[in-house]
Structure formats: structure tokens, C-alpha cells
Amino acid sequence: xxxxxxxxxxxxxxxxxxxxxxxxxxxxxxxxxxxxxxxxxxxxxxxxxxxxxxxxxxxxxxxxxxxxxxxxxxxxxxxxxxxxxxxxxxxxxxxxxxxxxxxxxxxxxxxxxxxxxxxxxxxxxxxxxxxxxxxxxxxxxxxxxxxxxxxxxxxxxxxxxxxxxxxxxxxxxxxxxxxxxxxxxxxxxxxxxxxxxxxxxxxxxxxxxxxxxxxxxxxxxxxxxxxxxxxxxxxxxxxxxxxxxxxxxxxxxxxxxxxxxxxxxxxxxxxxxxxx
Numbered sequence: 001x002x003x004x005x006x007x008x009x010x011x012x013x014x015x016x017x018x019x020x021x022x023x024x025x026x027x028x029x030x031x032x033x034x035x036x037x038x039x040x041x042x043x044x045x046x047x048x049x050x051x052x053x054x055x056x057x058x059x060x061x062x063x064x065x066x067x068x069x070x071x072x073x074x075x076x077x078x079x080x081x082x083x084x085x086x087x088x089x090x091x092x093x094x095x096x097x098x099x100x101x102x103x104x105x106x107x108x109x110x111x112x113x114x115x116x117x118x119x120x121x122x123x124x125x126x127x128x129x130x131x132x133x134x135x136x137x138x139x140x141x142x143x144x145x146x147x148x149x150x151x152x153x154x155x156x157x158x159x160x161x162x163x164x165x166x167x168x169x170x171x172x173x174x175x176x177x178x179x180x181x182x183x184x185x186x187x188x189x190x191x192x193x194x195x196x197x198x199x200x201x202x203x204x205x206x207x208x209x210x211x212x213x214x215x216x217x218x219x220x221x222x223x224x225x226x227x228x229x230x231x232x233x234x235x236x237x238x239x240x241x242x243x244x245x246x247x248x249x250x251x252x253x254x255x256x257x258x259x260x261x262x263x264x265x266x267x268x269x270x271x272x273x274x275x276x
Contacts, residue, residue, distance in 0.1 A: 006030040009082025011038035013181030017227035054108020080109040081131040085187030088195035090144035097194035105149035125168040134177040134253040177250030178224040
């Protein structure tokens with residue numbers, strides 16, 4: 001029987017590449033997006049595309065219902081991927097902004113996962129794949145909100161994996177680093193909505209660093225890989241009889257994971273502070 005996978009955040013970047021890559025391998029892909037126009041575009045490509053917006057619980061329930069109706073009640077893999085960034089210094093982030101990004105990047109993932117798990121328990125197998133980040137391993141300046149959601153995903157996923165060790169449900173983290181996507185552009189509206197950088201005591205640093213990086217596209221970052229690099233790890237996570245608990249994708253992610261294991265915190269802080 002054809003294997004099935006539900007992927008969130010398929011309008012661009014990692015999600016779009018994953019949807020196309022998994023379809024090319026013969027999977028039936030449910031490529032969800034959070035906006036109807038993106039779902040329509042994915043349907044024009046031949047995908048099943050339920051609307052799932054992590055900030056709207058009704059769309060999570062309705063979107064999953066569409067998937068299960070189409071498959072006869074089963075689902076082999078859930079790939080939680082949809083997320084957005086919110087750059088800004090931690091002291092400039094309103095608590096409301098953190099609640100907003102956690103709805104998109106954490107609480108919605110948890111709700112969809114909880115609704116999928118009874119399906120996988122009933123069928124006796126399944127895989128939950130979480131698209132984390134290098135920022136789930138180490139932090140970078142200006143990324144506090146996004147880092148907080150990814151650290152939370154790492155902890156929740158590790159716990160879930162341990163709790164499901166006596167089942168045939170595998171729980172897997174993928175940890176990209178610099179990967180080609182629209183996360184920078186897509187974070188701009190959230191930054192402009194929540195961060196009053198002109199009133200910040202760090203205004204000069206915003207002008208010297210973050211604003212230039214945010215608004216001035218300078219081409220690919222050093223070590224940046226295409227989104228297909230994540231798809232390659234996803235394929236292994238979905239098809240290997242013994243998937244790994246974690247998949248590092250880019251060179252910086254491998255370095256970050258290694259340094260976190262061997263260096264004391266103050267040493268890592270000194271290295272990462274240079275990135276501001």
C-alpha cells in the first residue's frame with residue numbers, strides 16, 4: 001500500500017521541497033498550508049492540500065479529518081514543519097509576541113501531534129518527525145523568541161520519544177542550519193508588529209546589525225544548503241527501519257552539536273556573542 005505523510009508549512013522552503021521530494025519517491029503527500037491560496041496552488045500541482053493553521057485549532061482538527069477521510073483512517077508519518085521567526089532582542093519582545101510565536105511554533109505542533117497519536121496507536125505504527133533547528137541546540141543573538149520555541153520542541157520531543165519506546169511509533173528530530181527558505185522575509189511582518197527597536201537601548205546595534213541582515217538580501221549564507229538537503233534526511237527518517245533520533249543537516253549544525261558537548265557554557269557564550 002502507498003505510504004502516507006502529512007507535511008505542514010508547504011507554501012515554500014523546506015515544506016515545499018519535502019512535499020515534492022516525498023511524492024517523487026511514491027508517497028501520498030498531504031501538503032498542508034496555513035493560507036487557502038497556498039493550498040490552492042499546491043492542489044494545482046496535484047497534491048492533497050488541507051488547510052492547517054497552527055494558531056487555529058479548528059483547522060488542525062478539520063485538516064487532519066480530511067487526511068484520515070482520504071486514507072481510510074490511517075497516516076504513516078506526520079512532519080511538523082510550519083513555523084515563523086521573530087527577530088529582536090529579548091528585552092524588546094512583548095510577552096504577547098512570545099505567546100504568538102509559541103502558538104505557531106510549539107502549541108499547534110503539540111495539538112496536531114496529540115490528535116495524530118491515537119491514529120498511529122490504533123494502526124500499530126507511525127512516525128512523528130519534528131523540524132527543529134540549529135537554534136534548538138545553541139542560541140544566536142537576536143533570535144530569542146525563535147530559539148525559545150525550538151528549545152521547547154527539543155525537550156518535548158525527547159520526552160515523547162522516551163515515553164513511546166514500547167510502541168512502534170518513532171519520534172524524530174531534524175535539525176537544519178542555514179537552509180534556503182523565506183524565513184527571513186516572512187519574519188519581517190512579525191518584527192514590525194512587535195519590536196519597537198527605535199525605543200530600544202540597543203538601537204545602535206539594531207542599526208549596525210539586525211536591520212541590515214533583515215532588510216538587505218546578500219545572497220546565500222556561508223554553508224547554506226538547499227531545502228532538498230532537509231528532504232534527504234526526512235527520507236531516511238521515514239523509510240529507514242531504524243531511524244535516528246536526530247538528524248543534523250548542515251555543517252554549522254554538526255559543529256554546534258559538537259561544541260555543545262565538549263565546551264563549557266562560558267566558552268560557547270564567547271563564541272556566539274561574536275555573531276551579534
